[in-house]
Amino acid sequence: MLEVKNIHAAYGDAITLHGVSFDVQPSEILCLLGRNGAGKTTTLKTVMGILPVTSGSVTLEGEEMSSLPPHEIPRRGIGYIPQGRRLFPELTVNQNIEIGLMTRGMGKDTKEWVLELFPRLRERLKQTAGTLSGGEQQMLATARALCLRPKVLLLDEPTEGLQPSMIALIRDVILKMKNEGFAIVLVEQKVDAVLQVADRVVFIENGRSVDRATAADLKRDPQMLTQYLGV
Amino acid sequence: MEFGPHLMLASLEGAVIASVLVLTSMGLSIVFGVMRVVNVAHGEFYMLGAVLAWYVTSLLGGHPAVGFVAALVAAPLLVGAIAASADRVILKHLKYDPDRTIVATIGLLYIIQQTTLMTFGPDARPVAPPFNHRLALPWFEFGDSGFAMYWPWGLSTTSYKLFVIAAAAVVLIALWLLITRTKIGLIMRATQQDSETAQAFGIPVGRVYSMVFGLGAALAALGAVLVVPIQQAHYLMGADPLLLSFIVVIIGGLGSLPGTVVAALLIGMSDGIISVFFSPTLAKIIATFLVAMVLVWRPQGLFGRSVP
Numbered sequence: 001m002l003e004v005k006n007i008h009a010a011y012g013d014a015i016t017l018h019g020v021s022f023d024v025q026p027s028e029i030l031c032l033l034g035r036n037g038a039g040k041t042t043t044l045k046t047v048m049g050i051l052p053v054t055s056g057s058v059t060l061e062g063e064e065m066s067s068l069p070p071h072e073i074p075r076r077g078i079g080y081i082p083q084g085r086r087l088f089p090e091l092t093v094n095q096n097i098e099i100g101l102m103t104r105g106m107g108k109d110t111k112e113w114v115l116e117l118f119p120r121l122r123e124r125l126k127q128t129a130g131t132l133s134g135g136e137q138q139m140l141a142t143a144r145a146l147c148l149r150p151k152v153l154l155l156d157e158p159t160e161g162l163q164p165s166m167i168a169l170i171r172d173v174i175l176k177m178k179n180e181g182f183a184i185v186l187v188e189q190k191v192d193a194v195l196q197v198a199d200r201v202v203f204i205e206n207g208r209s210v211d212r213a214t215a216a217d218l219k220r221d222p223q224m225l226t227q228y229l230g231v
Numbered sequence: 232m233e234f235g236p237h238l239m240l241a242s243l244e245g246a247v248i249a250s251v252l253v254l255t256s257m258g259l260s261i262v263f264g265v266m267r268v269v270n271v272a273h274g275e276f277y278m279l280g281a282v283l284a285w286y287v288t289s290l291l292g293g294h295p296a297v298g299f300v301a302a303l304v305a306a307p308l309l310v311g312a313i314a315a316s317a318d319r320v321i322l323k324h325l326k327y328d329p330d331r332t333i334v335a336t337i338g339l340l341y342i343i344q345q346t347t348l349m350t351f352g353p354d355a356r357p358v359a360p361p362f363n364h365r366l367a368l369p370w371f372e373f374g375d376s377g378f379a380m381y382w383p384w385g386l387s388t389t390s391y392k393l394f395v396i397a398a399a400a401v402v403l404i405a406l407w408l409l410i411t412r413t414k415i416g417l418i419m420r421a422t423q424q425d426s427e428t429a430q431a432f433g434i435p436v437g438r439v440y441s442m443v444f445g446l447g448a449a450l451a452a453l454g455a456v457l458v459v460p461i462q463q464a465h466y467l468m469g470a471d472p473l474l475l476s477f478i479v480v481i482i483g484g485l486g487s488l489p490g491t492v493v494a495a496l497l498i499g500m501s502d503g504i505i506s507v508f509f510s511p512t513l514a515k516i517i518a519t520f521l522v523a524m525v526l527v528w529r530p531q532g533l534f535g536r537s538v539p
């Protein structure tokens with residue numbers, strides 16, 4: 001489905017990615033693991049076209065993404081839940097959802113579908129996004145991305161700063177999306193949570209994908225976790 | 232004239248100035264708000280609107296209203312298109328870097344000004360108002376003989392001036408509806424709040440910027456078309472509106488549209504009133520002093536949010 005091959009990318013002159021490769025298939029959860037500053041967020045930004053790919057390729061169902069104008073990439077079916085939520089803070093919950101729906105021209109039925117996943121948001125449609133609680137903001141960021149009915153969902157630390165019950169809720173939604181056939185790329189710090197949901201793991205270090213393993217293998221032998229994360 | 236009628240006359244003059252200033256300042260404010268670009272060439276888009284209005288009316292001939300209506304449509308569209316192209320050709324390539332866009336728009340200022348001089352010459356050009364009836368205004372007083380209405384000598388305005396006030400109000404309401412009620416407005420606001428995320432949701436940020444830059448320039452041009460039957464078109468006329476728009480945007484709070492409206496009314500009205508009672512120079516001095524006060528006591532502007 002989504003295939004990332006040996007991508008390089010830079011912030012201005014500072015080359016930050018030196019070769020990241022992974023792929024993810026429908027109904028699969030792929031996790032990117034790595035220390036702070038390893039380049040996980042940068043990898044997702046590069047897939048989204050926020051940073052240009054300087055070499056390597058990103059293909060979705062065989063179509064090259066890196067040569068498209070950046071705003072066309074989400075329209076091809078990649079939903080993005082950025083680190084820190086990045087809602088439009090002065091727009092209402094409803095307007096944030098409208099922006100998501102606009103991306104791929106989705107309609108009322110899609111809106112109903114996401115509001116059923118997150119009933120809390122339905123009660124707060126008129127509230128300004130910036131005034132939501134942290135958990136509600138994460139729900140909205142997730143809802144906004146699901147409004148694309150994406151083929152691939154990119155999630156960057158969706159549980160950052162959330163209480164356990166909220167983490168469980170987000171995890172349930174992720175698993176539900178997997179069962180609905182989405183291909184999911186998850187960046188997450190909490191190793192336990194990762195091992196619960198992930199199918200495969202790719203380790204990122206200093207802007208490179210350095211190793212990979214299945215979640216089942218990591219549960220049996222956590223040596224890689226020690227090596228790349230120091231846990 | 233007695234004080235009351237005199238004040239009313241001055242307020243009417245002020246309202247006309249304020250109406251044009253509201254449009255010009257909104258253009259500057261929207262561009263800054265959405266793109267974070269300080270457009271130093273904004274006054275030249277105003278000037279270009281005025282000169283093009285003269286050019287269009289001089290081409291058409293016939294009843295002044297025909298030329299005026301044509302100018303009202305054509306000048307903002309042309310100026311908007313020129314500004315949108317300038318965005319594509321210049322600002323986009325500077326990646327909207329705040330410092331470099333200031334320098335670039337200073338360059339744009341001189342290019343537009345000198346091109347206009349070379350094309351249309353240095354003369355001031357009048358445009359005939361589409362209609363211009365003199366309207367005497369009544370004044371009311373409670374005197375010894377009770378309530379009385381009379382027509383003070385000299386207390387009058389013109390139908391055209393009232394039209395300018397009404398037209399500015401209509402444009403302002405239309406702009407408000409565009410921003411708050413339409414899909415385009417929603418896209419503009421999303422881009423303003425987080426352009427990177429907007430792009431990650433399929434918004435063509437570059438095109439939004441071109442449109443906004445064009446819209447900002449078109450608003451200045453529209454204000455100029457309204458003003459040109461009162462004040463002649465001239466290649467150097469962009470300096471005052473630029474200064475006043477900056478004053479308004481600083482007092483109102485950078486990027487705050489309600490603040491811009493209130494500040495434009497405040498500055499425009501006081502400019503008109505002080506000019507009538509004292510002198511235009513004093514009006515500018517007071518406006519500049521007001522800016523200094525705002526910058527010292529409330530740097531984020533009257534309606535701006537303070538930077539945390």
Ligand SMILES: Nc1ncnc2c1ncn2[C@@H]1O[C@H](COP(=O)(O)OP(=O)(O)OP(=O)(O)O)[C@@H](O)[C@H]1O
Binds near residue numbers: 011036038039041
């Ligand atoms: N806008 C930027 N400009 C320049 N360098 C940046 C920028 N954003 C990130 N970097 C640098 O790129 C490197 C990778 O950062 P990135 O945010 O991708 O890390 P990460 O793996 O997501 O870390 P974390 O787990 O802390 O979120 C870091 O060294 C960071 O300092």
Ligand SMILES: [Mg+2]
Binds near residue numbers: 040083156
């Ligand atoms: Mg990160």
